[in-house]
Amino acid sequence: xxxxxxxxxxxxxxxxxxxxxxxxxxxxxxxxxxxxxxxxxxxxxxxxxxxxxxxxxxxxxxxxxxxxxxxxxxxxxxxxxxxxxxxxxxxxxxxxxxxxxxxxxxxxxxxxxxxxxxxxxxxxxxxxxxxxxxxxxxxxxxxxxxxxxxxxxxxxxxxxxxxxxxxxxxxxxxxxxxxxxxxxxxxxxxxxxxxxxxxxxxxxxxxxxxxxxxxxxxxxxxxxxxxxxxxxxxxxxxxxxxxxxxxxxxxxxxxxxxxxxxxxxxxxxxxxxxxxxxxxxxxxxxxxxxxxxxxxxxxxxxxxxxxxxxxxxxxxxxxxxxxxxxxxxxxxxxxxxxxxxxxxxxxxxxxxxxxxxxxxxxxxxxxxxxxxxxxxxxxxxxxxxxxxxxxxxxxxxxxxxxxxxxxxxxxxxxxxxxxxxxxxxxxxxxxxxxxxxxxxxxxxxxxxxxxxxxxxxxxxx
Numbered sequence: 001x002x003x004x005x006x007x008x009x010x011x012x013x014x015x016x017x018x019x020x021x022x023x024x025x026x027x028x029x030x031x032x033x034x035x036x037x038x039x040x041x042x043x044x045x046x047x048x049x050x051x052x053x054x055x056x057x058x059x060x061x062x063x064x065x066x067x068x069x070x071x072x073x074x075x076x077x078x079x080x081x082x083x084x085x086x087x088x089x090x091x092x093x094x095x096x097x098x099x100x101x102x103x104x105x106x107x108x109x110x111x112x113x114x115x116x117x118x119x120x121x122x123x124x125x126x127x128x129x130x131x132x133x134x135x136x137x138x139x140x141x142x143x144x145x146x147x148x149x150x151x152x153x154x155x156x157x158x159x160x161x162x163x164x165x166x167x168x169x170x171x172x173x174x175x176x177x178x179x180x181x182x183x184x185x186x187x188x189x190x191x192x193x194x195x196x197x198x199x200x201x202x203x204x205x206x207x208x209x210x211x212x213x214x215x216x217x218x219x220x221x222x223x224x225x226x227x228x229x230x231x232x233x234x235x236x237x238x239x240x241x242x243x244x245x246x247x248x249x250x251x252x253x254x255x256x257x258x259x260x261x262x263x264x265x266x267x268x269x270x271x272x273x274x275x276x277x278x279x280x281x282x283x284x285x286x287x288x289x290x291x292x293x294x295x296x297x298x299x300x301x302x303x304x305x306x307x308x309x310x311x312x313x314x315x316x317x318x319x320x321x322x323x324x325x326x327x328x329x330x331x332x333x334x335x336x337x338x339x340x341x342x343x344x345x346x347x348x349x350x351x352x353x354x355x356x357x358x359x360x361x362x363x364x365x366x367x368x369x370x371x372x373x374x375x376x377x378x379x380x381x382x383x384x385x386x387x388x389x390x391x392x393x394x395x396x397x398x399x400x401x402x403x404x405x406x407x408x409x410x411x412x413x414x415x416x417x418x419x420x421x422x423x424x425x426x427x428x429x430x431x432x433x434x435x436x437x438x439x440x441x442x443x444x445x446x447x448x449x450x451x452x453x454x455x456x457x458x459x460x461x
Contacts, residue, residue, distance in 0.1 A: 001163045001164070001192065001193070002016060002163065003016065003017040003018075003019060003163045003166050003190055003192070004016040004017065004163070004164065004166065005071065005072050005164070005165075005166060005167055006072075006164060006312075007071055007072075008073065008074035008308075008309040008310060008311050008312065008344060008345045009074060009299060009300060009301075009308065009309050009343075009344045010343045010344050011313070011343060011344065011345070014071065015166070015167065017166050017190050018190075019190055019191050019192055019195070020189060020190050020191055025189065025191070025195075025199070028158065028184075028187050028189065029129075029158075029199070029202060029204050029205075030204075031183060031184040031187070032129040032156050032158055032184050032187060032204065033128075033129060033204045034184060035156050035182055035183070035184025035185055036126070036128050036129055036155070036156045036184070039154060039156060039182065039184075039185055040125075040126050040128075040154040040155075041154075042154065044098055044099040044102075044152070047095070047098070047151060047152050047154070048095035048096070048098070048152070049095075049180075050151075050176075050179050050180045050181050051091045051092075051094065051095040051148060051151060051152060051179070052091065052092060052095045053179040053180055054091055054175055054176055054178075054179035054181075055087075055088040055089075055091040055092050055095075056088075057175055057178055057179055058084055058087060058088045058091070058175060059084075059085070059088050061084070061171075061175070062081055062084045062085065063081070065080075065084055065140065065168070065171055066080035066081040066083075066084055067080070067301070068167050068168055068171065069083065069084075069139055069140065069165070069168055070300045070301055070308070071301075072136070072139065072164060072165045072166075072167060072168055073136045073137065073139060073164060073165055073311040074264060074300050074308040074309040074310065074311050074345070075137075075263050075264060075266075075300060075308060076264075076300045076305045076306060076307070076308050077300055077301050077302075077303065077305075078303060079262070079263060083138060083140050083141050084140055086141055087140050087141055087144040089427065090141075090144055090145060090148050090427040090443075091144065091148045093148075093427040093428065094148040094149050094152045094427065094448065095148075095152065097445075098149070098152035098153065098448060101445040101448050101449070102124040102152075102153060102448065102449070102452070104121045104122065104123050105121060105122040105123075106120075106121055107120055107121070107122070115458065116460070116461060117458050117459055117460060117461065118459050118460060118461045119459050120456070120457060120458045120459065121457045122454060122455065122456055122457070123455045123457055124153070124449060124452040124453070124454060124455070125154070125452060125453040125455050126153050126154035126155045126451070126452060126453070127155060127206040127207050127230070127451050127452065127453055128155065128156070128204075128205075128206035128207075129155070129156050129157070129158055129204055129205055129206055130146075130150055130155050130156070130157055130158070130205070130206065130207045130208065130209065130451050131158050131160065131196075131199060131200055131205050131207070131208040131209075132146045132147070132150075132157055132158065132159050132160065132208070132209050132210075133160045133196055133208065133209070133210040133211075133212065133216065133220060134146070134159060134160070134161050134162065134210075134211055134212075135162050135211050135212045136161075136162035136164050136165045136311055137263055137266045137267060137268075137311065138263065138267070139161065139162070139165040139168040139169070140168060140172070141425075142211050143159060143161070143169075143172055144172075145425070145427070145431075145442050145443055145447070146209050146442065147159075147172075147176070147186060148427075149442075149443075149447050149448035149451075150448075150451055151176075151181070151185060151186065152448065153448050153449075153451060153452055155451055156184055156185045156186065157185070157186045157187070158187050158189055158199075158205070159172065159173070159186070159187065159188045159189060160189050160191055160193075160195075160196055160199070161188065162212075163192060163193070164311065164312065166190060169188045169190070170188055170190075172186070172188060173186060173187060173188040193216070196219075196220065197219070197223050200220065200223045200224060200227065200229070201223060201227055205229070206229065206230075206451075207224075207229055207230040207231065207451050208220055208224055208229060208230075208231050208232075209231065209232040209233075209440075209442075209450075209451075210231070210232075210233050210234070210235075211233075211234040211235075211268075212235065213235065213236065214235050214236055214436055216235075217233045217235045217438060220233070221233060230450070230451065231440070232432070232438075232439070232440030232441070232442065232450050232451075233438035233439055233440060234268065234393075234431070234432055234433065234437070234438045234440075234442060235268070235391075235393075235433070235436060235437050235438040236268055236365040236391055236393070236436065236437060237268040237269055237270075237272070237365065237391050237393030237394065237433065237437050238272045238273055238364075238365050238366070238389050238390075238391045238393075239269060239270065239271050239272055239273070239391075239393055239394050239395055239396065239414070239423060240271070240273045240274075240275050240385070240386035240389075240395050240396065240412070240414075241256055241259060241271035241272075241273065241274045241275065241395075241396040241398075241422075242275045242276075242376075242382050242386060242395070242396065242397045242398065242399075242408065243256075243274070243275070243276045243277060243280060243284050243398045244277050244280075244379065244382070244397075244398060244399035244401065244404055245277050245279040245280050246399050246400040246401050246404075247280070247398035247399055247400065247420070248398070248400075248420075249280050249283050249284050249287070249398075250287055252284065252398040252420075253284050253287035253288040253291060254287070254291060255421065255422050256271060256274060256284075256288050256291070256371075256422075257288065257291035257292055257295070257349075258422060259271035259396065259422035259423070260272065260274075260292070260349075260369060260371045261292070261295060261306065261307050261349055261369045264307055264308050264309070264310060264311075264368065264369060265307075265349075265366075265367070265368040265369035265370065266310065266311060266315070266367050266368060268365075268393055268437075269393055269394050269416075269423045269424075269425070270423075271371075271396050271422060271423070272365070272366055272370075272371065272372065273371075273372050273374060273385070273386070273389070274288065274371055274372065274373050274374065275374045275376050275382050275385045275386055276373065276374070276375060276376065277376055277377075277378070277382065278375055278376065278377055281373075281375045285334070285351075285353065285373060288351065288371070288373075289334045289335050289351050292335055292336070292349040292350070292351050292369075292371065293335045293349070295307050295349050295369075297340075297346060297348060297349070307349060307369055308346075309344045309345045309346045309347075310345045310346070310347055310367075310368050311345070312345060313345050315345065315367060315368065316339070316345045316346075316347050316368070318367070319347055319366060319367065319368040319370060320339060320347070321360075322360055322361040322364060322366050322370070323337055323350060323352065323361070323370060325359060325360045325361065326352050326355065326359045326360070326361045326372075327352075329356055329358060329359045330354060330356065331352045331353065331354050331355055331356075331359065331361075332352065332353045332354045333350065333351070333352060334351040334352070334353055334373075335348075335349065335350060335351050336348035336349050336350030336351065336369075336370070337350045337352075347368050347369065347370075348369070349369040349370075349371075350369060350370040350371065351370075351371050351373060352370065352371065352372050352373065353372075353373040355372050355373070355374060357388070362388075363389070363390060365391065379404055379407060379408075383407070383408070383411045383412065386412055386413075387411075387412065387413045389435075390435055390436040391433065391435055391436055391437045392413045392414045392415065392433050392434040392435035392436075392437050393414060393415055393416075393432075393433035393437040393438075394414050394415055394416035394417075394418065394423040394433070395408070395412045395414040395416065395417050395418065395423075396418045396421070396422055396423060397412075397417060397418070397419050397420075398419075398420055399419070399420075400420075405419055413434060413435060414433065414434065415430075415431070415432045415433040415434055415437065415441075416429075416431070425443060426443070427443050427444070428443070428444055429443060429444055430442070430443055430444040430445075430446040430447060431443045431444075431447070
């Protein structure tokens, strides 16, 4: 895949870039290693000052970088501005909270004495250069939610971004440099995916994080396992959205539309499978389908657009195959389901009902504005349907019954359970999944400690 900006609204190639050669990659790896030796000793206050400056610069650049993101991957420009603002918020959050999140931990005095020590502590130390392999769908946020905690922990980062968002990738490098971070603290590597394996094998790379597809995750995890290097993986998702009879059904249907089509439906944590109790199935289906039909699809640079094009021609083709397979298997198309005429990689908001377990869309992630509806006779069946997926990233539950909430929290196989609302990431809460959605956690204290050497310090009596 070429490293290029291709406008998904019309298919026009706007900029192309040459991949970095081996000499430049070696220079950057040497620089990362050398920078880490000194950056690791800097004070939290100095790191926080730089990260807060990066947040300020991002706020100033919001209109410009939002337009770049929209042009590169097609998200509605209003959502692009919101993404930039969210990144600045996360930077400030980590700048403020990192000292307490990474503060020395003191074991209980009785345990210290029992160990034969005069005193002991646990200290969090940075690992070194971390390779980040990041996707195009949230081209700023996915990177910042790694970079902000990694930099505050004293690590340095090397970014291999998706090949279709090179301008956003270069902007991120420039942003951190303008903020005052030395060149080696954060570097963008303009390389193809084929070069990742060799870089990950380099002894100077101490760990890796990847957000992306399951095949990409398997490849990185395999190499990292062979090299005995720490990894964090956030892979696909096919999140359930369960609606029970006690729920505010109209509100649930309204939120469900946003939960499905955010970022043009290209979000790992977008609700994709809507599992509705039989008592309220018809009402929810009617409201939800009406809401999906009413969405404005169009130019993502138009302030009124709610759904823009998919990011790539292949992405649209993959989505069409899933819908066509379901249709052939007997699924009912309640709205959408047909590629529109005209330029750009658009696909309409689509609702499918009557799904069967043999259909591909039941097992695979639909990365676009396509929703699947399931009818559940009771809570037990709702849980069974929700867990009947290889993925386990997050989940959404709509009910006013406390006992039902307890059951869902206990039994849903997911990294998050959002009650009477849609899944959203926040710097204070851990983010990640189970099963084929990956392992490890980003954000919160859990995220900043993923790439730390958790060190026991023991002093004899």
